[in-house]
Amino acid sequence: MAQNADTTELDERWRDGAELRWLYLDMNSYFASCAQQDEPAIRGKPVIVVPVMSDYTCAIAASYQAKALGVKTGTQVKEAREKIPGLIVREARPDRYVELHNKILEQIDHVIPVEKVCSIDEVVCRLMGPQCLEAPARALGHRIQRRILENVGECLTSSIGIAPSRLLAKTAADMKKPLGLTVLRQDQLPGALLDLDIDEFAGIGRSMKMRLNKVGVETVRELWDMSPSRMRQVWRGIMGENFWYALHGTDPPEIETHRASITHGHVLAQELRPVEHARGVARRLTAKCGSRLRRMGYKCGGLHIYLRGADGEKLEAATRFAVTSDSFRMLQACDELWAQCARKLKGPRVKQIVVTCLHLLEAGMKPDLFGWTPEGEEDGRHMNLLSALDGINQRFGKDKVTIGPPTKMHGFVGAKIAFNRIPEQPEFWE
Known part of the structure; x- marks a missing residue:
């Protein structure tokens, strides 16, 4: 080979x-350890970290003290509280x-x-x-x-x-936790x-x-x-x-991968689940995608929206357009896709929304001739305005200036930490 x-x-x-x-x-119980590092009063105690403060969500991390008492990642908060009276619950802090x-x-x-x-x-x-x-x-x-223990934090074991x-x-690395070191010799x-x-x-x-x-x-x-x-x-x-x-101890050759999409999703709080409020969330996620495209030096040639209704039904729609990082054009596409999905939605509430930018192209590259028309060229006035908007929000705080009315959402919307992707600091201000 x-x-x-x-x-x-x-x-x-x-x-x-x-x-x-x-x-x-491999950092040990990382999110929970971060919480204990930042709050000395909860060190050595059972702690779980949750995406939102609700008894009906699940733990996304648990301290070793909580694990020892039967609570682990994926345990519902209500069940965890029943197992551990006095359990400490902290909301996630991705930044x-x-x-x-x-x-x-x-x-x-x-x-x-x-x-x-x-x-x-x-x-x-x-x-x-x-x-x-x-x-x-x-x-x-x-x-x-x-x-790490001496210079970052005494709770941050690995x-x-x-x-x-x-x-x-x-x-x-998984064979001995916490603070283990294991060698596997050939x-x-x-x-x-x-x-x-x-x-x-x-x-x-x-x-x-x-x-x-x-x-x-x-x-x-x-x-x-x-x-x-x-x-x-x-x-x-x-x-x-x-x-x-x-x-058997030999690394296979790595396969080079290229970025094909940018995705932001959100599980909606109860007050945002009515369709008329959920649309604002979809628009906010789309605007965040646009800001991230511009910061990373990309344009996209399509948009995909996925909705999961409160009763479990799943709907999706997609469209293609001339490559752009113009948030105004992307929001127009978002509204069109939202209308398609909303017409088919059986219930009046939406639980989850995922917005994906498709067909990415580096901003300096010429797009394929097929589907490229003069009407698809970016409006210079739009791009100048969006550049100013991005700069204001990065400097003074997220949503200081928005396209359309602001949507009341969790502060870390769209900047979640996925298994294989770590948000860059500017994402928390987009």
Whole structure:
């Protein structure tokens, strides 16, 4: 299998049988730990973090004290309160999580360069030269953990995995929490992996586990003994073969990806769910998409709207237009799509809205001739006005100036932290 030379061949001086190439750091109960760091009075106590203050939402993070009492991520707040009288509930603060995330990156960079930020609470670093030996690699990991605790916050513990492949390093980071450090050596594989369940590996979710079980694979030993071709059959593609190599300590080549869309979504508070109020939320999300496009240097050639009604029905509509970052043009498209969906909506209330900008193009690139017409050219007056609006809101605060009447919404609307995307600080002001 073809691989990158710089990641597969180690200098003979740095070989001890471990073949270590990656250090993976995973912050422990990150959102809850941030809350405890900011409020000394709640340290050492059961804490959960929620997206909105409601007994009917679910925890998006739980402190280790809460986990020890049976409350975890996904537990409904009402149920969590019943299990833990006196449970401390805090609303999510995405801007603070990004701020602390950046401080954590600074501390890691003092020890070893960050190769890739995997999520708000996970990063991976490439080991090189003598760092590939087990003793120096362990020392690096402990130095990183200490620097974060001493220079960012005593509640911000992390677990570290060190291994030959990124998959195994991530797996190792999950094996001992909190404040763990686990090394998986090439010359001892599968070793400690045999004590895991097969769905503890990234890439094996519920449906893949069922697929593996169907072909008689229920243990890590059985998973380990599969051939690359057999994994390719079960995964129904090259990802299965790639998983085999990663599981056995060799990184498959990375696939380069390009941004294809920008999405902002929001679960509506009760007072915003009537259709007439929900439309304002859709427009606000669209305006945020436009502001983000301009800041990132992109234009879009289409818009998609998804609605989920309060009774569970799902509606969506999409349209294409000449590429633009003109919020006025995008809002016009939003209104047209909203009208299409609203006509089909059976109930009078909307629970969730997702707006997606499609067919992205870098602002300096010429669009395809097909579908490009003079009428689609951006209005210079609009763009000058929007540039001024963006500058005012970045300087003086979000929604100081809006297109149309402001919508009363959660302060972090559209700037949520997704698994694989960390909002940039300017997003909290758009």
